[in-house]
Amino acid sequence: MTVAVFFGCSFIAFGPAFALFIFTIARDPLRVIILIAGAFFWLLSLLLSSLVWFIAMKASNDKDQQLQRGLLIFGVMFSVLLQEVFRFAYYKLLRKASDGLAALSEDERSHISVQQMAYVAGLGFGIMSGAFSMINILADSLGPGIVGIHGESQYFFLTSAFMTMAVTLLHTFWGVVFFDGCENRRWWVIAVVVALHLLVSGLTFLNPIYEGSLPPAYVILVSMAVWAFFSCGGSLQNIQQFLTCWKNDAGSEVAS
């Protein structure tokens, strides 16, 4: 596989996340720390869920393919649930830290709002999730081989890249919405986020029938983007103002 495939797929998978990191997170050290801690929490959830899957797998019959596939599906579902549990735990941790910071600062306000923390935490989860899903595949794409030579899909790398990008951005939006739901005690929001995560992961069980997994994932991505935008205070008016301000004063900074 060629270098073009490698670069193309890596930019598809990590381009948006990288851009978000560079433009919104890299300048502020506190956000970088929250990002890395978010990645760490995701990693912990993955560790625990792999442990559970590993134990289940070792305790079962190795030869039974159907059983192994069933166990894998169970592992995926359990992992999704555990990720959301850890997202909640991270929310609790950040809330306490934010309260502590606010109590100590002069004007009783924290330097970073809950929405910003939600966004950064979601992005941390997303980047780590995407990296773990995609990096080995990218590394393999630099090596020799022919994709799909045994009859599998030719589009393995491309679809993996698109799915990774979708999952990364989805984690970001889920983070925003989830934290918002926790803040305002709307538990149905949390239930919907969990359900959507389970749905997106469940749809990937249809792979390699990519029509079943990718387009729905992107539909959910767009709707989550809209929901997250509105849940953290955006509105159509904001967008309008953003666009008209920009058109009116080309030189001045856009106030958002």
Add this chain to the structure above:
Amino acid sequence: MAENLANVLHEQLSEGFPDTHRNNSGEGADRRRVVEGADQELNGQPPSARPSQRLESEEDEDEELTLKYGAKHVIMLFVPVTLCMVVVVATIKSVSFYTQKDGQLIYTPFPEDTETVGQRALNSILNAAIMISVIIVMTLLLVVLYKYRCYKVIHGWLIISSLLLLFFFSFIYLGEVFKTYNVGMDYITLALIIWNFGVVGMICIHWKGPLHLQQAYLIMISALMALVFIKYLPEWTAWLILAVISVYDLVAVLCPKGPLRMLVETAQERNEPIFPALIYSSTMVWLVNMADTDAESRKKPPLNSTMPESQAAPSQSAQGPDDGGFTSDWELRQQETLGHMESSEETRRQVQEMPSARPPAIQSDDSEERGVKLGLGDFIFYSVLVGKASATASGDWNTTLACFVAILIGLCLTLLLLAIFKKALPALPISITFGLVFYFATDNLVRPFMDQLALHQFYI
């Protein structure tokens, strides 16, 4: 822990002190690390020097300012640690020389390719024991030398090890890189390159130089040292050494009779600056006018870096009778742009106490000058862990990534603890523990899971 997360942003910066310096004639020096809390150096001084007379409001203002910049200090350490690890991993993945088995060091004489697992375990335990004893002996030697003021010996030791790293190891590294990429190179060009690289490195590290260049050189020599360890330490030995050295670090720094703690306290009592070439620092103080009548200050190695804003130093420093040709209005101009420069008792103590030295009037731009320090030994061992993970793990990049994140989080937690306890803390234990746990867990548990998921293209 959440309250402590808030406290980390309280963190004063840490004044690092000389680490143990193990000299292996075969490989150059190791550096260890001590991170010291802000107030610690004050403990060695007479009680009148303590800032305990600070008013409550000033303390709150202090905390407010350190709040804003505490996270910055963590990032100031994240970036060099990340760079060092990236260099090591990139080299391991591309240059095959560092993953080839070309024998072992004399410090780890027992081979690991034995018939039985038990024999291998025994050999690796013996190797680790020998290596740790060598390290302990070297540390004690350094402490003894320092206690009896044999500065010349220590400086000579440091210079020889830097020479070895900057010339010999970089020559080997460059040679292997050229081999990997099939680049033809003649000896004359190579000699020029290595000569320039080495000499500029020696100047930057041991004398004065631009801050970023010095930091870059320290990162490069840490990476070179880590690569040597990765190449010559067999697997089980390496993991055992990492584990044991974190325990040793913990003991040496925290126990009352630990060698590193004694080193730190001795340095405090004498109120002396740190050895160069053992510590990575993100900012340092540049004392231009060293024309001081105090003979001892001339013996000390000059600190090098830049002071961006005026140091909040009250101008009560006693100026020596000989101002070395610097007229008073030149000094006034310099003071406006660069800040206080006389190497008087006052400014030297302020350099020493840089993190915590705050005059009653809080300067809002004071915190810009503060930086953090991390010993090079910590860079080396973090990079050894991540490099070994990338070299030997069958899970490849996932394991490397997991170890990387684990080490960064460990570093974050260490700095958090530093902010809480405000005393010398070892940087290795938490990070290495996390790193080891994540390495073994990811390699054995996560890897099969992720492989199966990637095979079926399931996403979690």
